[in-house]
Amino acid sequence: MKNLYVSAVSDEGNKTAVGVIHKYFDITDDYWRGIGTIKNSALNLKQEYHNFDAGSIFNEYEDNSPKGCKCKDVILGRINPADCPLFGKMCTPLNAVGPCMVSTEGACGIWYKNREAL
Numbered sequence: 001m002k003n004l005y006v007s008a009v010s011d012e013g014n015k016t017a018v019g020v021i022h023k024y025f026d027i028t029d030d031y032w033r034g035i036g037t038i039k040n041s042a043l044n045l046k047q048e049y050h051n052f053d054a055g056s057i058f059n060e061y062e063d064n065s066p067k068g069c070k071c072k073d074v075i076l077g078r079i080n081p082a083d084c085p086l087f088g089k090m091c092t093p094l095n096a097v098g099p100c101m102v103s104t105e106g107a108c109g110i111w112y113k114n115r116e117a118l
Helices: 015-024 047-052 071-075 107-113
Strands: 025-032 036-045
Touching: 015 025, 036 047, 071 107
Parallel strands: none
Antiparallel strands: 025 036
16 A cells, blocks of 8 residues: 555554554454444544443344345445345435445436436
């Protein structure tokens, strides 16, 4: 990776900030909604700060991805939004089924807005 901001950022980053991160957090595997578990992709509070970790206290997440929604494949670049069977039919900006259509900045939202040009 090339540092394009050498006048403001060193290759080591902000050593104070990096030190604070390493003091309080561990790098861990984590589950990313719609994608699955990714190795070494998250920072979680170290065990000694476990009492302050709302995520472990209220860990009630369940994957409730809508049936037929292909947001995972869109996000990972495996398919174009129009290849999702719900795109433009059940899933539109006014009736978003998955997270990719919810925002005008989401891949499906952008694709839908510009579908005539594509």
